[in-house]
Amino acid sequence: MFGIYLKRELSRRKKAALVIAMGLALGIALVITVDSVSAGMQQAQGKVLKSLYGLGTDMTVTKARPAATGSSSGRPKFDFDAKADSSTTQSSDRVMTQGGQSLKSSLVTEVAAQKGVSSAVGALGLNVTKVDGSFTRGTAKSSASSGSAGSSGSSGSQQGGPGGGSGQPQVQGGGASFDVNSYSVAGVDVTHQDLGPLATSKITTGRTFTASQTDAKAAVLSASYAKENKKTVGGTLTISGTKYTVIGIATPDSGESTTDVYLPLKQAQTLGDAKDEVTTIYVKATDSKRIDTVKAAIQQNIPGTTVTTSADLASTVSGSLSTASNLATSVGKWLSVAVLVAAFLVAALLTSSAVSRRVREFGTLKALGWPSRRVTRQVVGESVVNGLLGGALGIVLGLGAAYAVTAISPKLTAELGSTGGGGTGGGPGGGGPGRQAVKNTMDIALSAPVSVTTIALAAGLAIAGGLVAGAMGGWRASRMRPADALRSVA
Incomplete structure (x- = not known):
């Protein structure tokens, strides 16, 4: 009886049911869209942090570089012999550590032993500044006499004076032409490549290091650096x-790599005169939900270090990605809640209004012996069906909007500033001599993934909306008396 009456009443009031369902559908669709876009923002920020710093749910341990004192300016110094022949090309490399103050390699083991740490790997960041070019020696020539060559007497007294027979020798020509090239190098622990600066890239050409190449003269280049300098697998880099043999070309998972050259850690330590030293310790936690606990333990047990998590770096992300993320988190979610509440209220008011137009019907049913609870159940049942219909429409609309965002894939720009002090963490590419104000910039294509949880939330909201509308309409229907129906007939 309940089902037959429910079906008949919904069929009779198709327009009213559709209006209520569409109101709920719009609110639910907006919730799905905002939730999926927010999830896409989180994925985009994760890609930024992973690409720029090799972080995911893990952290890095660094130590801030002290301020330069005395004659130590922290800048590379080049000395050339200016008397060199013009045909001789001079070249010099200056290798300096970057990314913070050097740490003892023994600290890697100490960090790995902390509670909550799954593994720890050390890496050494270097900055190589290469200067090459040549000097051209000038030619000394005397200027021509401006006076009369046949003038008599005192020629010696006039020489060198104003208007004298010959001027001071002048150097003509000469100079110097030098090219300056700066690039970053990361020393990689080849026995643990799943964590560290090379973990966020994949080898697209050639191969990566083997576990036995701990001190091999081999190099892996980033794709952008190899293209710019016309390097290929099998070639050499000096x-x-x-000389290092190029064994592979690495492409970052997203964005651009902040490291140009990857070497075995021991080779990088030899180049940077940093034996048994690292600049960054990459840490993987046993549980991503305990990142803050692990961070506190490392800072307490290993004083003087700076522990940087992905959450710390996320707060420094700027650009359109950060702006859009803040809008989706604050304005978008509050807007979706407001629209959803409005949809619930509209559905409740429409249901209540529909009940008021059915005074004769409900009064007659009560006169025939229907108790108030049965009338209320009938109204609530109709409202729940309307809510489910609105939920289905809302899910379809929400999925369509999310698909449209993913298909369009709007580009967002993310900027993450790095400093030469290394105090803010970051991998080997995060700053260094001459790069104190560098900003890493990358473009991210926004997507809007819809999870099963979001669909379940939408279904729950649809049922809740139907119950709210049904409760209000049922309460009004239960207050009707048979006399109301008789009065309306009269």
């Missing part, structure tokens, strides 16, 4: 007189 740094400070040492």
Whole structure:
């Protein structure tokens, strides 16, 4: 009886049911869209942090570089012999550590032993500044006499004076032409490549290091650096007189790599005169939900270090990605809540209004012996069906909007500033001599993934909307008396 009456009443009031369902559908669709876009923003920020700093749910341990004192300016110094022949090309490399003050390699083991740490790997960041070019020696020539060559007497007294027979020798020509090239190098622990600066890139050409190449003269180049300098697998790269064979080309998972050259850690330590030292310790936690606890433990047990998590770096992300993320988190969610509440209220008011137009019907049913609870159940049942219909329409609309965002894939720009002090963490590419104000910039294509949880939330909201509308309409229907129906007939 309940089902038959429910079906008949919904069929009779198709327009009213559709209006209520569409109101709920718009609110639910907006919730799905905002939730999926917010999830896409979080994924985009994760890509930014992973690409720029090799972080995911993990952290890095660094130590801030102290301020330069005395004659130590922290800048590379080059000395050339200016008397060199013009045909001689001079070249010099200056290799300096970057990304913070150097740490003892023994700290890697100490960090790995902390509670909550799954593994820890050390890396050494270097900045190589290469200067090459040549000097051209000038030619000394005397200027021509401006006076009369046949003038008599005192020629010696006139020489060198104003209007004298010959001027001071002048150097003509000469100079210097030098090219300056700066690039970053990361020393990689080849036995643990799943964590560290090379973990966020994949080898697209050639191969990566083997576990036995701990001190091999081999190099992996980033795709952008290899293209710019026309390097290929099998070629060589010379740094400070040492030749390294290029064994692979690495492409970052997203964005652009902040490291140009990857070397085995021992080779990087030799180049940077940093034996048994690292500049960054990459840490993987046993549980991503305990990142803050692990961070506090490391800072307490290993004083003087700076522990940087992905959450810390997320707060420094700027650009359109950060702006859009803030809008989606604050304005978008509050807007979706407001629209959803309005949809619930509209559905409740429409249901209540529909009940008021059915005075004769409900009064007659009560006169025939229907108790108030049965009338209320009938109204609530109709409202729940309207809510489910609105939920289905809302899910379809929400999925369509999310698909449209993913298909369009609007580009967002993310900027994450790095400093040469290394105090803000970051990988080997995060700053260094001569790069104190560098900003890493990358473009991210926004997507809007819809999770099963979001669909379940939408279904729950649809049922809740139907119940709210049904409760209000049922309460009004239960207050009707049979006399109301008789009065309306009269």
